[in-house]
Amino acid sequence: MEQSSSQSSAERGEAQRQTLHQSDDDQGTSFWRSCFNLLNTLSGVGLLSVPYALSEGGWLCLIIMLLIAISCFFTGLLIQKCMDSSSEINTNSTYPDIGERAFGNKGRWLISTFMCLELYLVAVEFLILEGDNLEKLFPYAYVHLGKLKLGAKQAFVLLVALVILPTTWLRNLGLLAYVSAGGVLATLVVVGCTLWIGAVDGVGFHEKGEMLGSLGGVMRALSLCSFCYAGHSIIPPLRNSMRDKTQFSKVLIFGFAVSTLTYGSMAILGNLMYGQHLHSQVTLNFPTNKTSSKVAIYTTVVNPITKYAIIVTPVATTVEDGIQALSRRRWDNNVAVIIMLTARTCLVISTVVVALTVPLFGPILAFVGAFLNVTLSFLFPCACYLKINAGARRFGIELCIILMILGLGSLIFVVGTYISIRDIIRGMSH
Template sequence: MARTSEVDQDEEQARSTLLESNSSNNGATSMQTLMNIIVSIVGTGVLGLPYAFRTAGWLAGSLGVITAALLSYYCMLLLVQCKRRAIVVLEGGGEENRIETYGDLGARAFGAKGRFLTELMIVISQLGGTIVFLLFIGENLSSVFSGRHRISPSVFILILLPLQIALSFITSLKVLAPFSALADACNVLAMAFVIKEDVKQLQSFGGSRIAFNGVWSLPFACGVAVYCFDGFALTLSLEKSMARPKKFPWVLLQAFIGVCIVYTCFGVLGYLAFGDNTMDIITLNLPNSLSSIIVKLGVSMALALTFPMSMHPIKEIMEAKLKSRKSITLRAARVIMVVAVAVLATAAPDFSVLISFIGSTLCALLSFILPALYHLKLVNNLSVWERVLDYIIFVIGIVFAACGTCAAITGHFKN
């Protein structure tokens, strides 16, 4: 039997912590899996949706979120179908070589090169997500403490650097898991507070609101939407964690319906409330009241403490490659990695620009292109319509990635 590599074992251990916390010995229930799916999808990107709706228009933004949800849901099902079909029974024994990670799927489809490409995209995407974390923290702290003279978000990112370096030496995911739960709770609190302020602003609704802002605004808004639905690295682990995996498609559908409704309402309300004044991070539109300051500080500090969790899959792969977990070289590599991410965050573009770029490139590859390609490669006896749909999704992913990258580079997304 082909053995799972050390890298995959480490990655799976890192990604399965959330699943283990809500699973019994017999597997997770449907409700537990539903909560895990929501946690794996919803993140800080949602706070950039109102600005995406401002850029594309409230109607175009809504259609973009719905389209991203439909395609993401279908492509996650493609991964599950690939996993179930791509089981190799070895000659002379009943042992099975099962697909457990996205990297395993890449290896089964295209060998070592397929695994390398899949894992590389996951690592780069995760790296982009950590930079988004730091940008969000810097922007929010800058809005709280700047006063008359604006302090650059980069200053706050560098101020928090010693804390991030210290936290990088925590290797126990059990220690880090509560901070992740705290960050999720703070995100929900921030969304609830923003919606309350949106409703207050709507009472004095003024000015026009655009429904459709031109073709070139769509790649930007869709990139943000795709980023907000990114959870493909955990799809196979979530399905595997269930006591009754056959129910996974229905549970996944429930999660996507709920999240899609929340995303659409959140984006529309934010744009309708603030119009052309909508900021790339909606919390920056909050008034300078004590409650809003507490929300901003709470979300920022929770994310600062969660930063090591988001870096953990990258650290696991790096440590597996170095094969010297207790050496000075490994400790130095951790510090260098955190410093490098912080430096990249200080040089990164605006929050909304970055999440749109990541969504249009890396997330498009992981969410649409690779699932369709692996489905065509691994699943036999596909009907004509299934093959046609796979090719359509593959082409959509390529065109979307090209248009999103072009829009980000040329700056056509700016109003």
């Protein structure tokens, strides 16, 4: 049983490392490639929601965004210290391995569960995003299936799922990982188009916004900003893949600094353009009769399609490992392929069902940020570090910083989760 658990962990670690764009030689990934990998991880759909977060929380939430970025950078360093201080955490280790080193099997199980649930809901968000933005471009694309009439949004969610489904059947994600490297370029394109829409296409920068929003608005902003800096599950394989691991702290500095600059720029541009009229995705505010708007929306639509398979693969691998563990026998190749195809197809279908049932991009994003990302990026790294390193529990500056991060994380976790669930219930009732 222990051997099977170890093998599953190694397989998951290998799946994660395949999503990193490692160099082909055996010396490891270069410094700049590692910077790019981290930046690609941090540059996601959160870019579309930060203007809405700022409009909800007010201009002072820029300070909150910076505080969250610094906190997540610091907890990234804590994960690195956990790896450096323990000989039991080797070069094949993943985030759950650190949890197991700190708290045993319960730690591994807890972190793995939160990681899988996070990735699953991000995949759901991808489908909601696709439906929202394609409906923006083609609002009258209704589909009739017998007596069943599908609106444009529902039809596009199903269509995108059919396009994505074959990519989830691939075991080797090397090609998809290479294609998804365009994520950083896509981020720059969307920011550039937003600037062009405001400065050239006539929208302008006339909105003033609020200095500070309501308590609920501030908590939504905290939750959404927390989502933007969710990348801690990739830190162990990213650090282990580096040629010179002593430079990893500089990789963290680069990744978090550039992503914060990008998110901050997008938040400021969106608020000056649309203020309190912002949707949860800023692309839904863009005028569709402008070329720059179409470029931004199409870029937004294409990017998640290339990343969906990479996002759901760790979840699918965990499900397949669980099925094999329950069967208590080794499968031949044909059975393994059938199980893999069935599990991944059912996984895609389930994300479609959730996306069609709860098509609320902003509230779900806030829930993921408050409940899952805060746990993985704030609470677990601090708890694991304090457990593994006894010296860290002595009173000092480091412990004070950790306690402040735990306090901030706990606040977002409790209040942010409550508000996001309340928003989901209200959205479902309308």
